[in-house]
Amino acid sequence: MDQKLVAVVDYGMGNLRSVSKAAEHMADARTKIVVTQDPQVIADADSVIFPGQGAAKACMQALTDTGMVEPVKQAAQEKPFLGICMGLQVLMSHSAENNGVDCLDIIKGDVTQFDLSGHPELKMPHMGWNQIHQTQDHPLWHAIPQDSRFYFVHSFYVSPEDKSTIIGETTHGQTFPSVLSAHNIFAIQAHPEKSAEHGLQLFKNFLEWDGH
Amino acid sequence: MSLAKRIIPCLDVDDGRVVKGVQFVDIRDAGDPVEVAKRYDEQGADEITFLDITATAHGRETTVHMVEEVASQVFIPLTVGGGIRKIEDIRTMLNAGADKVAINSAAIYNPEFVKEACDAFGSQCIVLAIDAKKVSLQGEADRWEIFTHGGRKETGIDALEWAERMEAYGAGELLVTSMDKDGTKSGFDLELMQEITSRVKIPVIASGGVGNLQHLVDGVKQGGAEAVLAASIFHFGEFTVQEAKEAMQAQGIEVRL
Numbered sequence: 452m453d454q455k456l457v458a459v460v461d462y463g464m465g466n467l468r469s470v471s472k473a474a475e476h477m478a479d480a481r482t483k484i485v486v487t488q489d490p491q492v493i494a495d496a497d498s499v500i501f502p503g504q505g506a507a508k509a510c511m512q513a514l515t516d517t518g519m520v521e522p523v524k525q526a527a528q529e530k531p532f533l534g535i536c537m538g539l540q541v542l543m544s545h546s547a548e549n550n551g552v553d554c555l556d557i558i559k560g561d562v563t564q565f566d567l568s569g570h571p572e573l574k575m576p577h578m579g580w581n582q583i584h585q586t587q588d589h590p591l592w593h594a595i596p597q598d599s600r601f602y603f604v605h606s607f608y609v610s611p612e613d614k615s616t617i618i619g620e621t622t623h624g625q626t627f628p629s630v631l632s633a634h635n636i637f638a639i640q641a642h643p644e645k646s647a648e649h650g651l652q653l654f655k656n657f658l659e660w661d662g663h
Numbered sequence: 664m665s666l667a668k669r670i671i672p673c674l675d676v677d678d679g680r681v682v683k684g685v686q687f688v689d690i691r692d693a694g695d696p697v698e699v700a701k702r703y704d705e706q707g708a709d710e711i712t713f714l715d716i717t718a719t720a721h722g723r724e725t726t727v728h729m730v731e732e733v734a735s736q737v738f739i740p741l742t743v744g745g746g747i748r749k750i751e752d753i754r755t756m757l758n759a760g761a762d763k764v765a766i767n768s769a770a771i772y773n774p775e776f777v778k779e780a781c782d783a784f785g786s787q788c789i790v791l792a793i794d795a796k797k798v799s800l801q802g803e804a805d806r807w808e809i810f811t812h813g814g815r816k817e818t819g820i821d822a823l824e825w826a827e828r829m830e831a832y833g834a835g836e837l838l839v840t841s842m843d844k845d846g847t848k849s850g851f852d853l854e855l856m857q858e859i860t861s862r863v864k865i866p867v868i869a870s871g872g873v874g875n876l877q878h879l880v881d882g883v884k885q886g887g888a889e890a891v892l893a894a895s896i897f898h899f900g901e902f903t904v905q906e907a908k909e910a911m912q913a914q915g916i917e918v919r920l
Contacts, residue, residue, distance in 0.1 A: 574889055579889065581665065
């Protein structure tokens with residue numbers, strides 16, 4: 452059987468090791484997981500994982516500095532693409548973080564901060580295990596029960612213009628879109644690499660996904 | 664449907680081995696951090712914290728390998744504390760697979776270090792550890808002060824003011840240990856927890872004093888903690904993490920089961 456190449460985009464930020472280890476843990480013998488900064492490797496890969504942590508501005512800066520903006524945009528258009536946490540947020544048009552940052556504009560919409568003014572008991576960042584309510588079917592939900600808990604760490608959330616891209620929702624004071632899907636893209640606010648068995652199942656589903 | 668309160672088992676490690684006895688682990692594996700971490704993961708631990716008590720350079724290197732080993736097999740958040748003094752220490756631990764680092768005395772000697780660390784790596788991975796002890800002086804109201812060196816050395820810093828200052832400096836979470844309660848098995852210092860959780864918006868992990876499951880419940884319900892950390896009740900097999908979560912759920916606390 453052919454080798455399958457999965458590229459984990461390395462733009463110098465984020466918990467790459469955790470992401471690649473979780474993917475490796477679920478990969479079969481013919482699947483190779485490569486952490487890379489090389490646009491050619493991303494172009495050659497069968498699928499792409501785009502992780503991320505930290506702040507939007509630093510993330511966009513790091514993507515620009517490493518010359519990864521175009522390869523990432525290209526990959527997001529044509530092959531199975533998994534965005535994680537900041538790797539979801541920077542797919543949007545614009546983020547309100549750091550006094551406003553233009554993002555990759557792959558999915559139309561904004562990234563805004565939680566408003567917890569009516570909830571003095573809730574803490575920020577939204578950190579810990581919360582439920583994802585699956586609002587639409589998707590191949591990546593395979594064998595993951597409805598309302599399973601995933602590990603989240605963030606203070607901003609995405610609002611896509613096209614609501615049909617929302618396939619999962621989570622509530623922290625307000626209900627927000629926690630998982631988006633558009634064609635070959637699946638992007639999740641939570642950290643599947645830190646979400647125990649359901650997170651690992653998500654990696655397994657992604658590795659088996661053809662992007663349709 | 665909302666965020667679950669977390670249970671975090673804490674392990675002391677020295678030279679890459681868990682040093683407190685762990686009753687439920689088979690003798691030949693006793694002290695192997697990977698085995699212990701896996702066991703807690705299977706029981707449903709929400710995170711695991713390693714407290715590195717190693718004093719030597721060689722021991723530190725071993726700790727890094729230990730974190731690598733655990734991180735490649737256990738897929739829940741891992742925090743490493745103890746000896747985090749420089750930006751480079753944080754980078755090393757994160758690269759090894761830790762998700763967060765706990766900063767304690769380095770913040771006291773150089774508070775700006777917390778700002779630098781948050782700027783460099785993001786608030787989400789910076790846990791600020793506070794060891795506080797109640798100080799009662801005649802003619803003065805009781806207050807809590809930060810202590811270092813395992814509670815032996817006073818700093819003169821007010822713990823409540825320090826908590827607010829560290830939040831302002833960007834810390835993503837506070838790990839608050841009562842030095843009066845630590846090791847007593849008589850429950851958290853709930854008054855201290857209330858004072859701090861009502862002052863900050865960031866999550867607070869309560870630590871020090873857990874002797875039974877009701878103490879964990881009290882830490883959340885009365886202390887206002889987002890997470891509870893315990894060592895000995897889990898190490899010695901008195902309770903599993905699963906039992907602790909069931910006890911919390913029975914009293915109306917949302918947990919991940």
